[in-house]
Amino acid sequence: IPVDPFDLVIFGGTGDLARRKILPGLFRRFCAGQMTRDSRIIGAARGDMDETAYRDMVREAIAEFGPSRSEACAVEDFLSCLGYVSVDARGDDGWCDLKSALREEEGIVRAFYFSVGPSPLKKLAERLRQHGLAHDEVRIVVEKPFGHNLASARALNEELARHFDESQIYRIDHYLGKETVQNLMAVRFGNMLFEPLWNAQYVDHIQITVAETVGVSGRGSYYDKSGAMRDMVQNHLMQLLCLIAMEPPARFDPDAVRDEKLKVIRALDPVDPDQIVRGQYTSDGAMASYREDVENAASKTESFIALKCYISNWRWANTPFYLRTGKRLSDRASEIAVVFKETPHSIFGIDSGRHRNVLSIRLQPNEGMTLGVTIKEPGPGGMRLVDVPLDMTFAEALGPDAEEAADAYERLIMDVIRGNQTLFMRGDEVEAAWAWTDPLIEGWERRGDSPKPYDAGSAGPDDAAFLINRDGRRWRRIK
């Protein structure tokens, strides 16, 4: 279904995110007929560039990061919807040009995507109002990182609130736009099968893993001030945790969903330092170490973190949630695993072992879900039990287009145009997440803790394995 015609201004329209994700994503929506020809995309950034040069840049970006097969004429049609204006968010130049590039007609949605990094945000919001570009219907999209801690997130929220109503602010966490993440809600609340078992009585523990093979080279100066806790846990992993743990919202609408997520964050216990393992990758000979990548030989920033936390509420009391994420690990894999309790008694005798069901929700690669079930091992060997996966890979189940259509950014941008905030973080959610992470970070900074070294290409530091093994459990294999 096509969305309403729109004028979308991408501040940072020449940046890496715009070229890799936002513009190719919009092109896919254009090809799918969701973005119609009467919509306009205006790149806005520092630096002089005419419209032709901008379209050339976007043509190249689509060739590199767009759909594998794109019709040349579709690309040209899409490019004809593009414009470019040179604007410095901190200065006064360019705003009149930008204003005249926008249409004032009724029925045209106006949105501004702030893809410029944190420092110009405040000025950007201010300038939009000052120069009369922001009426009460416009939407602004704000990229991560949203603050560096609670104080800065709160200050940014207050600043945005001076110019925009909360209903106009779309804080992006692209994990929420992933097909599997939305499917998590469909599975939980669209089936009778799972929800009765989704609690401390039947669930032994939950693991959330986001493992990356890439290091931090290229973004070293940003990352070294951030680390895995700020870069990944405070936003992406906590959002996943919220969706897996929240109570059923009464309706699938923005505030009903976000109220429930907020309750999860507020119910999180503080984490003891001995339940947190931080790591930093070392060189494997071929590739640089973390400290070389960030050019800081004394860095104590973590490129890996694993922790155990608890949600103190009726549903999850005493159920551990194990979270881990890191860079330069053995494989790229993101998964949420709900590990159910063992059957209380085996009728098949001791030899058959005790079995647990595991629901694995894979975010990447091969987005999909697998439910591990126990069956009889085929053959005449007697009543021997074996665990087999009931597997659903979305690309297989939904056809070859599923993978191609599944990019998170394009879905979220379409939600912005539709005015649907369900999959965007509300200001109080972001602040609550920082309120939980800040004391953990302050704790290790105060103690001067150093992260544990781990080999590039491994599963992280050994201590991360001990963190879960000492509870009689083990991490799911990354590879």
Ligand code: NAD
């Ligand atoms: P980038 O450095 O590649 O691009 C920044 C863009 O912002 C450029 O177009 C630049 O001209 C513009 N810009 C910077 N300051 C400006 C100013 N004062 N006025 C006008 N334009 C200005 O950065 P990026 O990687 O594209 O990241 C953009 C945002 O998206 C950042 O907030 C980043 O944290 C976030 N983000 C990026 C990625 C990614 O994969 N690149 C992923 C998630 C989030």
